[in-house]
Amino acid sequence: MAKRDYYDVLGLPKTASADDIKSAYRRLVRQYHPDVAKENPKAAEEKFKEVSEAYEVLADPEKRRRYDQMGFQGVETDFGPGGFSWQNFTHAGDLEDLIGQSPLFEQLFANFGMPFAGGRSAGRGRDVEVGVRLPIAAALHGARPTVEVPQTTPCPDCRGTGARGGTAFETCPDCNGSGRVRRVQNRGYSQFITVGACPRCNGTGRRILDRCPTCAGSGLRRTVERIEITVPPGVEDGAVFRVPGHGALERAGGRPGDLFVQVLLEMPPEFRRDGTDVFSEATIALPIALLGGEVTIPTLDGHASLKVPAGTQPETQFRLKGNGFPRLGRSGRGDLLVTVHVEIPRALSGHEKDLVREALGTGAKGAATRRESLFRRRG
Ligand SMILES: [Zn+2]
Ligand SMILES: [Zn+2]
Known part of the structure; x- marks a missing residue:
């Protein structure tokens, strides 16, 4: 597509004043704003780009002078590949960086309410x-x-520009809208070039002409x-x-x-997690440990039934498969591991004691005796 003369784009004569350029730009931007140009947003976007580029050049006295003298050639480095806006990032291939470097695109994005994008110069938030x-x-x-x-x-009222209506700003004259300034220092035979945020526009590349009343210009x-x-x-x-x-x-x-x-x-306090497995404790009555039976125990999901075999020893650990935590990103679940304590009755009546002696004998005493004899033999 052949480029149109910048004055033609803005509909102005070559003698147009700076104010003429500004007002023509504002008028056209409003005209091609997608909210207005709903029927063909793509064409409106193209128009907007064209208008922005023309304004970019004609609003800047130096660029305008070069354009007047040499035409597009006089300013093409500003927009073409290898121009100042792009050269630092030709290796990066990162769209965000390119957007951040180009005032044209930043403006375009800001005005079209697209996802906000800024480059290194614009600074990344916390x-x-x-x-x-x-x-x-x-x-x-x-x-x-x-x-x-x-x-x-x-700010939705100014589309983050801080300028009334999102249009009452001009390109920062100090940095030509790039938001960055080069400082050249000569020290002896060496020349130091540093690039930093433009202090005049605080790195935004814009100078606000009329503040947005909603956000007081903060954007x-x-x-x-x-x-x-x-x-x-x-x-x-x-x-x-x-x-x-x-x-x-x-x-x-x-x-x-x-x-x-x-x-x-x-985490409920009765559970302890280890990866996908979960650990808990339960106390069962002595007759259950002796004779076996079924007990209800709390699980992560609610309750489950645990079959206790006859003759279960204190501190036995039972594994309830599939009652642990799900495996992250995979199917299946870990296990619930329940350690069982046996509740020993603290006081028995005389009759109960007789029954226990009758049923179980004096096994406890026997074990203690054996252990004693063991010590005697070793000692
Ligand atoms: Zn605002
Ligand atoms: Zn600036």
Whole structure:
């Protein structure tokens, strides 16, 4: 597509004043704004690009002079590959970086309300960490909790530009909209070149002509963002989920940091987790240990029945397969390991004592006697 003359694009004569250029730009931007040009947003976007590029050049006295003298050749390095906007990132291939480097694109994105993107020059916001408490059921079945995060978002009234209506700004004359300035220092025979954020526009590349009344020119709005996160079955206590791009946005035109959500599982105190297995303890009555039987024990899901065989010794560990935690990202569950304590009656009546002696003899005394004799032999 052949490039149109920049004056033609803005519908102005070559003698147009700086104010003429500004007002023509504002008028056209409003005209091609996608909210207005709903019937053909793609064409509107193309028009918008064309208008922005023309404004970019004609609003800058130096660029305008070069354009007047040499035509597109005089300014093409500003937009073509290898021009100043692009050269630092030809190796990176990162769209975000390119967007951040080009005032044209930053402006385009800001005005079209697209996802906010800024490059290194625009600065990345802080990462934000929040915790979310979840019942143990979340680790069994998964959950989709919603976390509330204090957030700053681009002001909708000015689309994050800080300028009234999103258009009442001009390109920063100090950095030509790049948001960066080069400082050249000569020390002896050496020349040092440093590139830093433009102090005049604070790295935004824009100079606000009329402040947005909603955000007082900050371009930011304080909100509480509600974000749903997906917690998979088998999640560990303390697991951290990263939600890219939902951290703090510290400056309009900047890039937000990431949000980190830490899961804190509310583990019932009677259970101890080890990976997918879970440990618990249960106390059974002496007759059950002696004769066998079925007891009900608490599990992560509720209750389960445990078959106790006759002659179960104190501190025996039983394994209930599939009653542990789900395996993260795989099928199946771990096991519940129950350690069984045997409740010994503390006081028996005389009659009960007779019955026990009759049934069991004096085995305890016998064992103690054997052990004593063992010591005597070794000693
Ligand atoms: Zn605003
Ligand atoms: Zn600047």
